[in-house]
Amino acid sequence: MSKVVVLNDNFEANGELALPENFEAINAHNLYLYVKSYLASLRANTARVKNRSAVSGGGKKPKAQKGSGAARWGSKRSPLFVGGGQVFGPTKRNYKQKINKKQKVLALNYALNAQAKRDALFVVDSVKVESGKTKDAMAIVNKVNKRDLLIVVENFDDNTYLAFRNIKNCYVIEKSELNAYLVAAYHSVLIEKAVIDSLI
Numbered sequence: 001m002s003k004v005v006v007l008n009d010n011f012e013a014n015g016e017l018a019l020p021e022n023f024e025a026i027n028a029h030n031l032y033l034y035v036k037s038y039l040a041s042l043r044a045n046t047a048r049v050k051n052r053s054a055v056s057g058g059g060k061k062p063k064a065q066k067g068s069g070a071a072r073w074g075s076k077r078s079p080l081f082v083g084g085g086q087v088f089g090p091t092k093r094n095y096k097q098k099i100n101k102k103q104k105v106l107a108l109n110y111a112l113n114a115q116a117k118r119d120a121l122f123v124v125d126s127v128k129v130e131s132g133k134t135k136d137a138m139a140i141v142n143k144v145n146k147r148d149l150l151i152v153v154e155n156f157d158d159n160t161y162l163a164f165r166n167i168k169n170c171y172v173i174e175k176s177e178l179n180a181y182l183v184a185a186y187h188s189v190l191i192e193k194a195v196i197d198s199l200i
Contacts, residue, residue, distance in 0.1 A: 002116035004196065007124040011143040017123055020200055023113040026106050031114075031180055034107035037097040038181040049089030052077050058084075107180035112189070112199070120146060120188035123196050127151055127172075132159035134166055141170050146188035152178050154194045 001018050008014040052058075058077030065072055079087045115121040122144060129137045137160075141149055148169035153160070156174055164172045173182065175195045183189055 002113050002121075004116050005119060005122045007122050007190075009125065011124060011140055017196070019113055019116055023109050026110040026113065028110060030103050030106040031110045031184060033097075033099055034104055034180045035184065037099040038179065040095045040097045043095045045093060045095055047090035049086035049091065051087070051089075051091075052079060052085030055083070055085045104180070108178070108183065108199070111180040111183035115183060115189050122188065122190045123193050124190060125193050127153050127160065127190065127192060128157065129160045129163035132162045134163055137163035137167060137170075140190075141167060144188060144190055148187045150182055150186035150189045152189065152191040152195050154192050 001021055002023065003016040003018055005013055006015040006017050052075070055077045058075040062073045062076050075084075077084045079085050112121060127140065129140070149171075151164065151170065151172040152175060153172065154175055156172075161172065164170060171182075171186070175198070178195070
């Protein structure tokens with residue numbers, strides 16, 4: 001059974017919180033499918049070419065149908081000619097990959113459990129920087145002492161956002177933004193107790 005490190009108000013280790021046993025039985029493939037779907041949804045999908053019907057011009061038949069001994073030409077906008085349409089080039093394409101709601105939940109639970117196994121999942125009652133100063137936010141990050149840190153809060157307040165926004169390798173999100181990809185992508189996760197309670 002994986003354990004979450006519980007921190008006190010000074011962000012020092014002050015106990016452990018056990019994750020549910022069923023987290024251990026989740027298949028890693030659920031996380032793979034979610035990450036694949038998440039990254040596919042981020043694709044810009046802007047690559048476009050014009051086929052012969054979309055290229056402008058080419059209304060007049062370039063030469064007579066018969067008599068030249070050569071092939072028939074119907075339009076100068078044929079892919080055979082310079083300035084003609086493109087054959088089989090990239091066009092609008094749907095990259096979306098469907099994933100079930102239950103699989104999303106399983107993927108998130110697996111990612112949280114994986115972080116807990118590495119002693120990189122931390123829980124604290126509240127993450128707030130009322131002063132709004134980056135110096136005070138940096139003190140929290142330094143106490144966790146990990147390579148990078150994802151912080152999950154119940155709700156943002158302006159001062160906390162201002163304090164954390166310029167810190168390198170630190171990202172603060174609200175509960176509604178939490179997903180398996182972000183949990184898996186960061187080296188450690190600091191999460192408010194109200195959030196973790198709603199997840200487990």
